[in-house]
Structures are given as C-alpha cells and as structure tokens.
Amino acid sequence: MCAERSYARSISLPPDEVFRNLRNAKRFAMDIGGSLAKLAYYSTVERSRAYVSASSGGDDGDGQDDHHLYEIQEQNELGARIHFVKFEMTYFEKCLDFIKENLVSSHGEMMGKVVKATGGGSHKYTNLIRDKLGLECDKEDEMQCLIQGCIFVLRNITNEAFEYQRHSPQPYKFQTMDADLFPFLLVNIGSGVSIVKVESHDKYERIGGSSIGGGSFLGLGCKLTKAKNFDELLQLASQGDHRNVDMLVRDIYGGAYSALGLPGELIASSFGKMVSAKDGEGQEFEEQDIAKSLLHTISNDIGQISCLYAQLHGLRKIYFGGFFIRGHPVTMHTITYAINFWSRGTLQALFLRHEGYLGAIGAFLKGAEEDDSEKYCWGENYAGSSGLHSTSPPPDFIPRDRTASFDRFELDRLERPLVSLPALLDPPSYFPDTVDLTEDPDARKYWLDCFEEALGKVAARAVASQPSRDDAEMRAQQFMAKYNKRLETLREHPFAYGSLTVRSLLDTREQCLNEFHFADPYQHIKQQENEAALRILPERLQHLDSLEFRARQVALAEGLLAGNVFDWGAKAITRLMEGDDSFGFEEAMSKLQARPWLVDDLDPWLERLQDHPHKCALIFADNSGLDIILGVFPFAREMVLRGTQVILCANSKPALNDVTYGELKILAKKVAELCPTIRTALSEGHLKVMASGAASPCLDLSRIDEMLSQECQRRGVDLVVLEGMGRAIHTNYHAAFSCESLKLAVLKNKWLANRLGGDVFSVIFKYTKGSKVEGKTPSKNDIGTQQPRKSPETDR
Structure with a gap:
C-alpha cells in the first residue's frame, strides 16, 4: 500500500486514538518545516478528583450512626493539557482537512481565531491555511520559537536531555534538570541546520548553520534508494553497513595512519567506494548500505560544524534538536562520535527526547498568555505520550504494515510551580532515585514483573472505590490494557520515557488510573x-x-x-x-x-x-x-x-x-x-x-x-x-x-x-x-x- 493511502487511514482514526481529546480543543499552533509538520493544540481535560470535607455525620434514617471523620466526594474538574502530533509534509493538505473537520468546523469558538505558526512553511502555506481553515495565520519567528521551546522542555520535563553512548552497557545517560541552563549551543536539524548561541531566556544569536540537513538526507535518500519517506529511509539505514560504500583510512593505507593518529576505521571518503561504479558497471551496492553512508555523511558534517562553533564561542553544552534525529541510534552515535573526536572529549553532545517539538512548543506558548510558562509548571503525561523508539501504531490500526509513523507527546499543567527543596546540599547533582532500572537488568526485570503481577489487584481496588460500578469494570479493563502496554514498551525499551525507576513506574500507573477516572482507589x-x-x-x-x-x-x-x-x-x-x-x-x-x-x-x-x-x-x-x-x-x-x-x-x-x-x-x-x-x-x-x-x-x-x-x-x-x-x-x-x-x-x-x-x-x-562539605557522592x-x-x- 502506498504511503499516501496508509497515512490517510491513520488520520481517519477516531480522534481519541491519535488526536486525543480533540472535542475539547481551544486553540492550536503549528510548526511547518520542509519535511515535517507538528500540530500543537490546547485542551481542557476532565479529571476525577477525590475531595474530602469535614463530615456533619448523623443518622440517614437507617438507624445507624453514619458519622465519619470526613466525607469523600469524587468531583470532575478541568485540567489543562497540550497535545502534540507530528506528520509528514506530504500529507499536509489532508491534515488541514482533518483539522478543519475535527477542530474548526465542529467548534464555533474556534471561528475567527488565529493560528500561531512557525517554521519556513508558515510563510509558504499562509494562503492554504487561510483557505482551508478560514483562520488567519500569525507567523512567529522560528529561532525564537525553537529557543523558547528548548528552554521550556529543559525546565519542565524530567530526564529530557541525555547523552548517547552507543557501545556502553547503558547507552542513554539522562541528565538531571539543570538550574544553570545558560549558556548553551542549540543545533536544530530540520531540512537545513541552524546553530544558535543561547545566553539567556531572551538573549540569543544565530551564529551559523548549514544547508546540509534533514532535507538533504531525505531528498538524496529517496533518489538513491526506493525509500519514500523519512521513516523508511531511517529504517533502511539501520540495516546497512556504511563500510561497503565509504572509503576508510585502512582502505587507503592498509591500516591506521599512526603518524597522524587516524584509526583504520575512520571514514576517509564518504561514498568513496562508489567511484568505481560507472553506468551500472562494476561493484553493486546495497540500498541499505547507501542509506547508512548517507546518514553518516550528514551526521558527521553536522557534528563537526557544531563542534567548531562551540569551540569558537567557548561553549561546553550542545543541545541537538529537530526531527532529523528522531531518537535514531545511528544518527546520535555519529554526532556524538564527531563531537568527541573533534573536541577531544571536552564538549558534551546532548540530545532531547522531544527534539522535534521545540518549534511547536514555542509557537504555542506565543498564543498562550494565560498559560505563561513562568507562572506554571508542566509535566509529561506518560499515559498519552509515545516514548523513544515506541512509535508503533495503535493496536487496532489497519493495515499493520503501514509506513507512516505514529508519535504523540502530551503535557499536563500542574496546579502550582515546583522548585527544589532549599535544604538540598547540591541541587544540580541531586538524583532522587536510588536505583536506575535502565542500568540494572535484574532489578528491572523484578520490578516490571512485580508491577505486572499487581495489576489485577490494583484494578479490583479501583473498581471497589467507585460509588457506582456501572462502567467501572470496563474502565478498569481499559486501565489494565493501557498500563500493561506501557510495561511492554519498557521491557523492550527501558529508556523510552527517561530513566526507568520504581518512581516512574508508580507515576505512570497513577496517570493511567487518572486517565480512566479512578481518582483515589484507596x-x-x-x-x-x-x-x-x-x-x-x-x-x-x-x-x-x-x-x-x-x-x-x-x-x-x-x-x-x-x-x-x-x-x-x-x-x-x-x-x-x-x-x-x-x-x-x-x-x-x-x-x-x-x-x-x-x-x-x-x-x-x-x-x-x-x-x-x-x-x-x-x-x-x-x-x-x-x-x-x-x-x-x-x-x-x-x-x-x-x-x-x-x-x-x-x-x-x-x-x-x-x-x-x-x-x-x-x-x-x-x-x-x-x-x-x-x-x-x-x-x-x-x-x-x-x-x-x-x-x-x-x-x-x-x-x-x-x-x-x-x-x-x-x-x-x-x-x-x-x-x-x-x-x-x-x-x-x-x-x-x-x-x-x-x-x-x-x-x-x-x-x-x-x-x-x-x-x-x-x-x-x-x-x-x-x-x-561532603566527600564522594555515593553512586x-x-x-x-x-x-x-x-x-x-x-x-x-
């Protein structure tokens, strides 16, 4: 089935499958790039909450004293949630039609409102957005949106930033929230590459960039292989061996070039071995090897340029963002290798779990004065977000062999701002969890099994807490299915939502319970x-x-x-x-x-x-x-x-x-x-x-x-x-x-x-x-x- 038909099916799913809670959406923003677009929309979410109040007690007529310390009432309250969904630009018009049908036409309050938009496409598609949606497109500066989005996720999302060490037993090394964010280098890899020096919330400067980025990878990849979209190309690259296409130092010198300190496996010439292939003659090259070589070529180029800019401006932290990375191991490994190689280990390459959403977040914040990020804290809703490497479609999606990826990110607004406890000795080095289950396979297996075994009892307790059980059993089954799905994801990809800990397993379970209106089972x-x-x-x-x-x-x-x-x-x-x-x-x-x-x-x-x-x-x-x-x-x-x-x-x-x-x-x-x-x-x-x-x-x-x-x-x-x-x-x-x-x-x-x-x-x-004054901090x-x-x- 062609990509267009498969994606058309994906956006025709019921709204709660992909575009969740669309019926309560209030406004939306878009980040429109050359290859990918991201939709952000704000909704009010009805949550059940258990309220307690002092009880008057007394006899209700049955002859029994019904006095209790307090009365318990489950009341529905409205919370704020931001939803993010990504799709490829190939399907942009189809998605606008879907948005019009589900977000604009069915919501009278959306009429006359403005769409906040950023990215190069916000200029190119202004008229299309106006014609399709009947809404004006308010264009926001792309760099400013990217920077505000980056600062926002680093301040609000636990384990947002990480180092990637491919050959380490624990490849994902997640960072704690850094109170001293600035200064840093932000490298955004979209269709092209923008390199921005960020010194404060409102002081930044684009100091460089490159035209060789994600668009180059997709454009050349689709010409050199049969891949039709970004995901197919990345999948192809993950199966390839670039050494069959690239010329290495050892191919030239028979081994390492010791005098210059060049290892034999170092790439001397990208695509160098293809020189002998002319007009279909000579050696045949596999598509996956070509895709792998292309990915290495572009990633190495981005890593080297970023390193040079960081050294030039005296910066140690480099955050990489943009949908080119996509949490793809080969891409992150190549960029990390390039940063380490060219800086000799003095610079830190950091990646973001939600790198592709920075612009969309920044654009959304521009139109959300009542949700000022300086007044509120936000937290990731694990029950509604896809994790790293967990972009599989919903289980009832048809067909199962679709090529369009599925990715979703949700943030819940917290009731009050959250800050560090003043009594912490060294907040920057504070790590709350005693054991990181991503680093301890035995502990991980035990706790995942433990939470899975307890699922039935938790569900039974949730049902028993409900005053009416008319639909409680059904909601409990839905809760079990959702949480069990999260456990399956974490067994395969324990790093999907950051550091896996007992705390994160408990938090995810509570969020899944809340998702199905079990406010307080106990x-x-x-x-x-x-x-x-x-x-x-x-x-x-x-x-x-x-x-x-x-x-x-x-x-x-x-x-x-x-x-x-x-x-x-x-x-x-x-x-x-x-x-x-x-x-x-x-x-x-x-x-x-x-x-x-x-x-x-x-x-x-x-x-x-x-x-x-x-x-x-x-x-x-x-x-x-x-x-x-x-x-x-x-x-x-x-x-x-x-x-x-x-x-x-x-x-x-x-x-x-x-x-x-x-x-x-x-x-x-x-x-x-x-x-x-x-x-x-x-x-x-x-x-x-x-x-x-x-x-x-x-x-x-x-x-x-x-x-x-x-x-x-x-x-x-x-x-x-x-x-x-x-x-x-x-x-x-x-x-x-x-x-x-x-x-x-x-x-x-x-x-x-x-x-x-x-x-x-x-x-x-x-x-x-x-x-x-403390001694060595315990591991x-x-x-x-x-x-x-x-x-x-x-x-x-």
Whole structure:
C-alpha cells in the first residue's frame, strides 16, 4: 500500500486514538518545516478528583450512626493539557482537512481565531491555511520559537536531555534538570541546520548553520534508494553497513595512519567506494548500505560544524534538536562520535527526547498568555505520550504494515510551580532515585514483573472505590490494557520515557488510573483506618507521657517504624492485613527487626536529642491510618514540646494509601481535639500542615510545591525527616542535605530487603548530620551493589 493511502487511514482514526481529546480543543499552533509538520493544540481535560470535607455525620434514617471523620466526594474538574502530533509534509493538505473537520468546523469558538505558526512553511502555506481553515495565520519567528521551546522542555520535563553512548552497557545517560541552563549551543536539524548561541531566556544569536540537513538526507535518500519517506529511509539505514560504500583510512593505507593518529576505521571518503561504479558497471551496492553512508555523511558534517562553533564561542553544552534525529541510534552515535573526536572529549553532545517539538512548543506558548510558562509548571503525561523508539501504531490500526509513523507527546499543567527543596546540599547533582532500572537488568526485570503481577489487584481496588460500578469494570479493563502496554514498551525499551525507576513506574500507573477516572482507589480504606487509629491515639499518648526521656524517644522512633508497616503498596503487608483483621499497631511493633537494625543510627539520634532543640523540622509523611496518627503525630508532638517548629507535609494528590494534604488538614484538627499540645501548636503556627506538590509514594525533592519551599526558607528548616520506603529507600536514600536528616523505613519487600543484606521487616534508621562539605557522592546504584552501612560513624 502506498504511503499516501496508509497515512490517510491513520488520520481517519477516531480522534481519541491519535488526536486525543480533540472535542475539547481551544486553540492550536503549528510548526511547518520542509519535511515535517507538528500540530500543537490546547485542551481542557476532565479529571476525577477525590475531595474530602469535614463530615456533619448523623443518622440517614437507617438507624445507624453514619458519622465519619470526613466525607469523600469524587468531583470532575478541568485540567489543562497540550497535545502534540507530528506528520509528514506530504500529507499536509489532508491534515488541514482533518483539522478543519475535527477542530474548526465542529467548534464555533474556534471561528475567527488565529493560528500561531512557525517554521519556513508558515510563510509558504499562509494562503492554504487561510483557505482551508478560514483562520488567519500569525507567523512567529522560528529561532525564537525553537529557543523558547528548548528552554521550556529543559525546565519542565524530567530526564529530557541525555547523552548517547552507543557501545556502553547503558547507552542513554539522562541528565538531571539543570538550574544553570545558560549558556548553551542549540543545533536544530530540520531540512537545513541552524546553530544558535543561547545566553539567556531572551538573549540569543544565530551564529551559523548549514544547508546540509534533514532535507538533504531525505531528498538524496529517496533518489538513491526506493525509500519514500523519512521513516523508511531511517529504517533502511539501520540495516546497512556504511563500510561497503565509504572509503576508510585502512582502505587507503592498509591500516591506521599512526603518524597522524587516524584509526583504520575512520571514514576517509564518504561514498568513496562508489567511484568505481560507472553506468551500472562494476561493484553493486546495497540500498541499505547507501542509506547508512548517507546518514553518516550528514551526521558527521553536522557534528563537526557544531563542534567548531562551540569551540569558537567557548561553549561546553550542545543541545541537538529537530526531527532529523528522531531518537535514531545511528544518527546520535555519529554526532556524538564527531563531537568527541573533534573536541577531544571536552564538549558534551546532548540530545532531547522531544527534539522535534521545540518549534511547536514555542509557537504555542506565543498564543498562550494565560498559560505563561513562568507562572506554571508542566509535566509529561506518560499515559498519552509515545516514548523513544515506541512509535508503533495503535493496536487496532489497519493495515499493520503501514509506513507512516505514529508519535504523540502530551503535557499536563500542574496546579502550582515546583522548585527544589532549599535544604538540598547540591541541587544540580541531586538524583532522587536510588536505583536506575535502565542500568540494572535484574532489578528491572523484578520490578516490571512485580508491577505486572499487581495489576489485577490494583484494578479490583479501583473498581471497589467507585460509588457506582456501572462502567467501572470496563474502565478498569481499559486501565489494565493501557498500563500493561506501557510495561511492554519498557521491557523492550527501558529508556523510552527517561530513566526507568520504581518512581516512574508508580507515576505512570497513577496517570493511567487518572486517565480512566479512578481518582483515589484507596479512599475508603484510608478513611476507615484513620478513624480506627484516632480511637487508639489517646491511649498511645498517655503511654508515651509515662516514659522517661530516653525510653520515650526510643518508643517514638519505634512507633514511626511500626506505623510505616501499614503500607497497602507492599505485597507482604497486603497479605497480612487482608488475612487478619486483628493485625494492629502492637502486632506491627512485634514484626520489627530486633536491634541492631540493618542501618542503625538510633543511638547517635538519641545523643543528638540531648543537645539543643532543632529550630524547624520538615516531616514528609507516608501512609494514612496508624502510620500518620500513631507514628508521625506523636513524633511531631514531641518536637513541638522541645520547642521545635514543625512543617508536616503530605501528598498533594492521592497515591496508594498515602495520606493526602486534604485528609491531613482534617486529621490534624481531629488530633487537636484529642491533644492540647497539637491544638496549641496549630493555633499558634508552631505546627503547620502543607502540601508537598507530589502525587507519588516516591519523592523528587527537586520538584516540591513552591509555597513549601518558601516556608522552609522562612522558618529555617534544620531537620528533614523522610519516612517510608518510597520517600527514604526508593528515592532519597543517598540525598545529601545541608541540615540534619532522618531517613527511616521498614523493608516490606523481600527482594529489596535481600539485596540490602536483610529480610522482610528489616529496619533502616539513618541519621545524618548536615554538612556544607561532603566527600564522594555515593553512586545512585550503591544500594543495589553494596551492603548497607551499619556503623553510625560512617554517616557522620
């Protein structure tokens, strides 16, 4: 089937298959290049959200007391999402027809609006856009759009930039978000090449370029081979061997040219071996080898020119963007090799996961004043985005052998700006995740299997949370299919969405649940456990108050750990709680590993408590129920009694049975009714409940709520407490702080506990004194390869 017919089929799919949520689109922008066009459109997305409010309780007429701590209501709210879809210019008119039918004609509010457009095609196709869509085309400067798009993704998208090392066991080395972005060189490879020096958000200069770019590759490739489009040509190149076409140094000298330091495998002349082939005589050359040679020729040329410009202007970071790269390994390898070769390893070649969308993002931002990127943060919607090397069509696409690629990128606007925690010792080097699963095949297989095995139970819990199950079963099946598809992609391409970690697997699952309107699957379980824990709290506080100082501090520490046992995200605990209704706080206490713990810094912590009180403790709480009420609140109460201010943080949105900010506000008031100390601390501001900005059991301290960051600075936080496996083990185990920190958790996963040298219910109690000067930063994979440090002195 020809490319035109196959693409016509792809754009005639139902809107939710490719052009998702088109019915709610409000405006759109386009980046029109010589080879490819990208459509960006903004939509409002209806999301389900669980709201909690103080309950009035009472009898509803059935003779039963229906009083609860709070009422749970699932309400629909509108969120903002930006969608990006790419297509080849061959089908530009067909796509305009599709846009008119689905985005303009069916939306009266679109009439009379302006299309923001950039790229060379925005000038060439102005009249066509006006005639087809009936909308004016507002042309935006291409360089400015590219730069703003690049800055936007680097500031908002986790693991956006990466180095590519083809022959490394881990070829994709993703970069953490860089607070000091500038200056850098942006090399955009579209039909041609533009090289821009970027010194700030609004200071940039095009310092060079080349006419030999993606258009050259496509044009020459289609003439030299039977390939009809970019994807076919790249696929062909991936199967070829350029050495059959290119003349190498060894072909001339019989080996390396040692005197000049030239290796034998170095290309001496691109297409050099084709000189002998004249008028069909002589050696025959395979199409795939020709395509590979052509790709090498253009990539090497771009790499060398970029290197020379970077050296000329004293720049070390070079970001490569544009749809020529397409995440294609051979292209990235060749450019990286050229940069390393010509700079002798002094320059850094960086690629972008969404390199082809920079212009479209910049153009969209020009028409989105109400979504000012300086006011909001955005995050990638993994449930709706294609990943690197995952451009396969939807499963029901017909025909299955189509040649047109499928690619989609979606961004969700976050409720509040997210910034770094001020207490981080060195934010640029901070890496939240303890183990990068892309680098650890054994760990990757285990966790992917683990999440796949848990899928049925998560779906069942989601269905049970719904007040009406009329369509809940169907939505649960859709959730399982989507998340399972993501797991399949990650098995084949673990780097598809950046660094693969336990955190990213959890985040993706939460986004897939939200996609099908499961706002908080554990909401009713959390409510029941909170109510049960509050009934026990007075007795717990009375017991603590009866103890001498040291015994009380030990009991508080053990209480934090016992409370942390109650985690519905852990298989071992789920079995216990589902099979034994009597499993409670004392039973959890008895399960704890006997001292000495696996990591046991309790004695240094007790010694520290003999000294002056902390100024302000920042506590990131974990689970609802016994954890927050019998573990965390008594600990916070002790801090307050010592004269320490406390900021108590909870997730902004639901994740597993973690306590949320909305729930914690009500729980704090209920605890205050039972405890005068908490009541006074709340009323006088010594205890403050805040949202962390997170929506995951794991915690990225480089992306916390801006208001929390400001409050930490205002109060002078000198103690950070991270509780739970997600916050203190899967993430932040190696996080370094400028102040003191407590990282504590009970290991409820046998595989992880065994890797750490322990067993289920082993205890991590890690106390670290803050320091402005740190030694060697531990590897992010140390937890997977070394035994825990059991001696307190090693952390001091």
